[in-house]
Amino acid sequence: MYRPDEDTPKGWVKPVAKPTRESLKARVAELRAQLAEAETQLREIEEGERLEALVRIRNLMRGFELTLADLGLAPMPKRRGRPRKAAP
Incomplete structure (x- = not known):
C-alpha cells in the first residue's frame, strides 16, 4: 500500500511560477561567473602544487x-x- 513520506507536503501547496527566459539567462550568467572564479582558484592551486x-x-x-x-x-x-x- 502507498505510504506518504514525511517530506511529502500535506494539504495545499503554493504553486511556483515557471522561471522566465530572462531569469534563466541571469542564473546562467551568475553560474558562469562562479565557474570562472573557481577555475581561477584551481589554476592558482595547481601552480602552487606544481612548484611545491x-x-x-x-x-x-x-x-x-x-x-x-x-x-x-x-x-x-x-x-x-x-x-x-x-x-x-
Whole structure:
C-alpha cells in the first residue's frame, strides 16, 4: 500500500511560477561567473602544487646526489633554435 513520506507536503501547496527566459539567462550568467572564479582558484592551486613538487624533487635529487642523467633524462640543449647544417 502507498505510504506518504514525511517530506511529502500535506494539504495545499503554493504553486511556483515557471522561471522566465530572462531569469534563466541571469542564473546562467551568475553560474558562469562562479565557474570562472573557481577555475581561477584551481589554476592558482595547481601552480602552487606544481612548484611545491618541483622543490621536493630538487631537494631529493640534491640529498641523494642525483643528476638528470641518473634519472634517464636527456640534458637540455645549450643552444636554442635550428640545428646547424651538416658539412657536405
